[in-house]
Amino acid sequence: MTRVLVLNSGSSSVRYRLFDGSEVVAKGHVERIGEAGGAAADHREALQGVMDELDLTGLAAVGHRVVHGGERFTAATVITDEVAAAVEELIPLAPLHNPGALTGIRVARKLLPDVPQVAVFDTAFHATIPPEGVLWAVDRELAARWGLRRYGFHGTSHAYVSRETARVLGRxxxxxxxxxxxxxxxxxxxxxxxxxxxxxxxxxxxxxxxxxxxxxxxxxxxxxxxxxxxxxxxxxxxxxxxxxxxxxxxxxxxxxxxxxxxxxxxxxxxxxxxxxxxxxxxxxxxxxxxxxxxxxxxxxxxxxxxxxxxxxxxxxxxxxxxxxxxxxxxxxxxxxxxxxxxxxxxxxxxIPTEEELEIAEQTRRATGLAS
Missing domain, CATH: 3.30.420.40 (ATPase, nucleotide binding domain)
Incomplete structure (x- = not known):
């Protein structure tokens, strides 16, 4: 099976899971990055430690959890320099979350330059909400200029759980x-x-x-x-x-x-x-x-x-x-x-949620590893 590493990078932490198919073969987290007495001085040291510890034989892709994709990203997206720049531009919409994800993306791309990397956005699942469900009754010029609209979050969880519910119901x-x-x-x-x-x-x-x-x-x-x-x-x-x-x-x-x-x-x-x-x-x-x-x-x-x-x-x-x-x-x-x-x-x-598994599956689809 093709292995996928899922990274959830915060401002001072990195959580990871390594999947072989749908099986978790390794998982863990590094906390207090950059803090006194922490496990790593910065994200590069933290991620280097994670990758040194893991058996990355057969690693086919890396999937990154990114909280906010704005209006541009409506599906999991293979990361390029342009995509990374766009994630940075979205920081004002998610100042507590997108900076950590961006740091994880940049460090992982340097450490694994030959491995495809994918951004999986919490907001993407909600891109199908019709206009009347995302627009507020505010000045439309202000709304258009500053991105004032509903985006929604926890998309990987809602996507996974809704599918699993149908499976449980046999429908x-x-x-x-x-x-x-x-x-x-x-x-x-x-x-x-x-x-x-x-x-x-x-x-x-x-x-x-x-x-x-x-x-x-x-x-x-x-x-x-x-x-x-x-x-x-x-x-x-x-x-x-x-x-x-x-x-x-x-x-x-x-x-x-x-x-x-x-x-x-x-x-x-x-x-x-x-x-x-x-x-x-x-x-x-x-x-x-x-x-x-x-x-x-x-x-x-x-x-x-x-x-x-x-x-x-x-x-x-x-x-x-x-x-x-x-x-x-x-x-x-x-x-x-x-x-x-x-x-x-x-x-x-x-239904127990499996957000990391959903990120792994979306990463496979985005890179052509799964239909």
């Missing part, structure tokens, strides 16, 4: 409509019709939509004006508050759903309210996407919270039985693949 992907709920420290929802995204909760950035670990999700835009004009906060302070001190952290004082559930069980009122805000927001998006899709075959939970928190799954869909949505308590507690009762009009599924 062709092209005939299956799914609402996918990627619930991790970052969280997003998507409406997928026949394998194509038609709506998603994140926007120009990964900030809006569902409640997350430290990100606020949806807020009234006038909150920003109020905090600036009345409270006197700078734009940087507002961004810091909404992205790092919002979400579960802002409501409950902890950003991990496991801790929220523990505190809630112990009678913590703030944790209990945070939980209710969290699941209500999910329920609101499920209702919205039922309307967008018209016919829904399944609602699928994935990622750390979605896969491992039966309390969240049950509460998020509670009260939706008249719409054909129900959760079987015993199946849900066991974490079965299908946790809805037999015969439910809309299946409720739990």
């Amino acid at each position: 062709p992907v092209a005939e299956t409509n799914v609402i996918t709920l990627h619930l991790g420290n970052g969280a997003s929802a998507a409406a997928v019709r026949g394998g194509r995204s038609v709506a998603t909760s994140m926007g120009m950035s990964p900030l809006p939509g569902l409640v997350m670990g430290t990100r606020s999700g949806d807020v009234d835009p006038s909150v920003l004006f109020h905090l600036h004009r009345v409270a006197g906060l700078s734009l940087d302070e507002i961004e810091e508050s909404l992205t790092r001190r919002g979400g579960l952290q802002g409501l409950a004082g902890v950003n991990d759903m496991r801790q929220v559930l523990e505190h809630r069980a112990a009678g913590d009122a703030d944790a209990a309210l945070a939980f209710e805000v969290y699941v209500r927001r999910i329920r609101e998006y499920v209702g919205s996407y039922l309307a967008v899709l018209g016919r829904v075959d399944a609602i699928t939970f994935t990622a750390g919270v979605g896969e491992n928190a039966p309390e969240v799954r049950a509460a998020a869909l509670a009260g939706l039985e008249p719409l054909g949505i129900a959760v079987d308590g015993a199946r849900n507690d066991r974490g079965e693949r299908v946790v809805s009762p037999d015969g439910s009009p809309i299946a409720v599924c739990v």
Whole structure:
């Protein structure tokens, strides 16, 4: 089989998986790059260490996770100098994520100059959302000039999980409509019709939509004006508050759903309210996407919270039985693949996401290694 190395390069970390076909033959991560006491002085040293450690015999390609592809990149793309330059130009849309990915790309291309390398974009899966689903009612000249529109994220996860849901249901992907709920420290929802995204909760950035670990999700835009004009906060302070001190952290004082559930069980009122805000927001998006899709075959939970928190799954869909949505308590507690009762009009599924495998598969397709 052809081997593919998947790299997820952050500002101070590199996570990697080496695939032989669909089998993971090596994986790991290097953290605190460039920090005192860290494992490597810079990304070049970190990646050189990774490649020295791995058996790269038969390596056919390298796939890089890139968060933001803007409007230009709507599919996985073989990296050239021009593509790398375009990723750099997109940094203003993803200032926390694209710089790390770009560094990983540049270093890996130097270390493996004869191996094809591919950028796989989180935003690409959502390029099929129709114009009415990506445009906001703002000044169109401003929107066109500054790229103000919905892009969406977690695309590799939503793509993989929606296909796997169809497989679990025994239906062709092209005939299956799914609402996918990627619930991790970052969280997003998507409406997928026949394998194509038609709506998603994140926007120009990964900030809006569902409640997350430290990100606020949806807020009234006038909150920003109020905090600036009345409270006197700078734009940087507002961004810091909404992205790092919002979400579960802002409501409950902890950003991990496991801790929220523990505190809630112990009678913590703030944790209990945070939980209710969290699941209500999910329920609101499920209702919205039922309307967008018209016919829904399944609602699928994935990622750390979605896969491992039966309390969240049950509460998020509670009260939706008249719409054909129900959760079987015993199946849900066991974490079965299908946790809805037999015969439910809309299946409720739990599908572990495999974003790195999806990146590897898209890398193979982009380089002609797979059909």
